[in-house]
Amino acid sequence: MSTLTTQQKGDIDKLWTEFWTGGITNPLTVIEQISFLMFARLLDVMETTGERRAERTKKPFKGRFNGPNDPRRWKNFKQLPATVTDADRKRGMKGMLEVVRDDVFVHFRKLNGGTTFAEYMQDAQLMVQKPSLLVSAVNMIDKLPITEGDAKGDLYEYLLSKLTTAGINGQFRTPRHIIRFIVELLEPKPTETIGDPACGTAGFLVGAMQYLLETHTSAKGKVKGEAGETIYTGDLLEPYRAHIQSGMFHGFDFDATMLRIASMNLMLHGVDNPDIHYQDTLSNSFPEKFGKQATGGFDVILANPPFKGSLDEGDVHPTLTQAVKTKKTELLFLALILRMLKKGGRSATIVPDGVLFGSSKAHTALRELLVKDNQLEAVISLPSGVFKPYAGVSTAIVVFTKGGKTDHVFFYDVGADGFSLDDKRDPISENDLPDALARWRKKNAKKDTDRTAKHFMVPLKEIEEKAFDLSINRYKEAKHQEVKYDPPKKIIARLRVLEMEIATDLSELEAML
Numbered sequence: 001m002s003t004l005t006t007q008q009k010g011d012i013d014k015l016w017t018e019f020w021t022g023g024i025t026n027p028l029t030v031i032e033q034i035s036f037l038m039f040a041r042l043l044d045v046m047e048t049t050g051e052r053r054a055e056r057t058k059k060p061f062k063g064r065f066n067g068p069n070d071p072r073r074w075k076n077f078k079q080l081p082a083t084v085t086d087a088d089r090k091r092g093m094k095g096m097l098e099v100v101r102d103d104v105f106v107h108f109r110k111l112n113g114g115t116t117f118a119e120y121m122q123d124a125q126l127m128v129q130k131p132s133l134l135v136s137a138v139n140m141i142d143k144l145p146i147t148e149g150d151a152k153g154d155l156y157e158y159l160l161s162k163l164t165t166a167g168i169n170g171q172f173r174t175p176r177h178i179i180r181f182i183v184e185l186l187e188p189k190p191t192e193t194i195g196d197p198a199c200g201t202a203g204f205l206v207g208a209m210q211y212l213l214e215t216h217t218s219a220k221g222k223v224k225g226e227a228g229e230t231i232y233t234g235d236l237l238e239p240y241r242a243h244i245q246s247g248m249f250h251g252f253d254f255d256a257t258m259l260r261i262a263s264m265n266l267m268l269h270g271v272d273n274p275d276i277h278y279q280d281t282l283s284n285s286f287p288e289k290f291g292k293q294a295t296g297g298f299d300v301i302l303a304n305p306p307f308k309g310s311l312d313e314g315d316v317h318p319t320l321t322q323a324v325k326t327k328k329t330e331l332l333f334l335a336l337i338l339r340m341l342k343k344g345g346r347s348a349t350i351v352p353d354g355v356l357f358g359s360s361k362a363h364t365a366l367r368e369l370l371v372k373d374n375q376l377e378a379v380i381s382l383p384s385g386v387f388k389p390y391a392g393v394s395t396a397i398v399v400f401t402k403g404g405k406t407d408h409v410f411f412y413d414v415g416a417d418g419f420s421l422d423d424k425r426d427p428i429s430e431n432d433l434p435d436a437l438a439r440w441r442k443k444n445a446k447k448d449t450d451r452t453a454k455h456f457m458v459p460l461k462e463i464e465e466k467a468f469d470l471s472i473n474r475y476k477e478a479k480h481q482e483v484k485y486d487p488p489k490k491i492i493a494r495l496r497v498l499e500m501e502i503a504t505d506l507s508e509l510e511a512m513l
Contacts, residue, residue, distance in 0.1 A: 008144060012158055015140045022133040028257050031159050033127055035264045037141050040104055044074035071099055072107045078138050082131035096138065097131040123256055160201055174304045177418060178386060179207035181433045182302055182348045185399055185440060190216060190240035192299035197281040197336055199251030202262035204302035206269045212237060246273040250293055254280045282332050283315050296342050304350040305333035323369060326362035330355055334366055338374065341402040353394040356470040367468035371460065375404035380412045380436060381472050385421025408445040408457040411472045412436045451477035
């Protein structure tokens with residue numbers, strides 16, 4: 001449930017429109033620019049919290065700014081005029097636009113000692129050219145609840161939902177409730193390392209963080225927010241805090257704007273130093289640059305890789321093409337995820353339906369690899385409208401563990417996900433996801449045998465016999481309902497009555513001619 005009020009959503013909509021009319025029309029750029037400003041405000045809030053704690057505990061505090069009067073701090077530059085006169089400029093004064101563009105953004109690039117954070121902020125720049133638009137944006141962001149627990153996450157989700165209507169470079173966001181379902185399928189633990197080889201705006205990584213907060217908050221740690229919502233403090237995560245902040249979450253993408261949004265999204269959800277990198281994970285350079293992550297580096301991988309057809313085979317790392325001889329990215333990503341997982345590591349990955357039943361050698365080889373050399377645990381079919389309005393593609397979630405042995409595979413046919421399956425995606429009452437999760441957790445090869453039900457388990461031998469076809473329809477059986485018909489004499493009597501009515505009507509028509 002979102003904690004944003006109608007008024008706050010209205011403020012975001014208004015800000016969005018102002019950016020649009022101010023000449024910034026690419027939705028991704030608008031989100032990025034708003035993100036930068038939210039981030040600038042958050043840095044100042046974190047600095048103030050650190051200063052107050054240091055004052056209270058009498059312990060030294062190493063801040064990100066040069067004291068309370070640093071002009072790069074939100075509380076200081078938000079009071080500046082939009083611009084200054086030439087005379088003021090000669091006296092060393094600056095307007096808000098100049099300070100943000102020339103000082104604040106330079107400061108972003110130097111944060112965290114020039115490590116990972118600096119990497120994805122290197123190209124960060126203020127796209128706002130109109131001083132009045134910047135002042136308006138700063139004033140509006142100053143009113144938004146980005147310091148209140150879950151509210152900043154909800155605010156970000158609302159911003160990202162703006163991409164729904166815009167569509168982005170053939171990529172599409174995984175809906176929040178589908179992310180939540182996938183995370184709950186795998187139940188990540190605070191000691192584990194989690195990755196996404198095509199992270200986009202980091203939805204899966206954020207989803208994992210939110211799940212950890214909710215499952216590791218004591219009764220005392222649950223706090224009521226201003227709108228009456230429950231805020232999970234994650235107080236039981238304290239022993240794992242260092243790992244969560246800088247060792248747990250790893251994401252890769254080759255869209256620089258996405259990476260900056262992903263980084264700030266994670267930071268706004270409480271991950272201070274996420275490991276996010278600009279990288280095509282299918283390419284030759286991935287194992288060279290990130291050897292630890294590229295091979296056997298992860299306990300958990302959550303992914304919705306792009307289904308963009310084929311790519312340049314020459315740049316694909318040979319370990320992937322050896323596993324599956326293909327140019328199709330949806331197959332190569334599954335081979336990549338298997339390589340990235342530790343032995344015993346697990347993944348839930350969204351794939352287009354073609355992966356499940358495609359008849360090419362590569363399709364069959366990949367499915368055989370999943371089933372025979374690893375433990376394929378589940379194939380959960382999603383309805384085709386889940387990714388509307390971006391695409392009507394039919395998809396499924398495949399759940400597997402690296403290594404191990406497949407005995408039975410759990411199948412579930414999700415008919416509804418709680419939203420209409422048209423472009424509007426309005427909330428509806430029908431939702432199979434809670435049932436799918438409950439059935440998955442209680443799956444039993446001896447009991448789940450009814451092939452006319454939404455869920456059942458299929459033994460390995462049968463999958464092998466069907467050329468490793470993993471589409472649910474190959475195994476599902478239709479329910480045969482006995483239809484009762486009237487006795488033939490009754491049907492003939494009704495036909496004679498009809499015949500008489502037709503003859504009467506024809507006679508009346510003839511009389512009119």
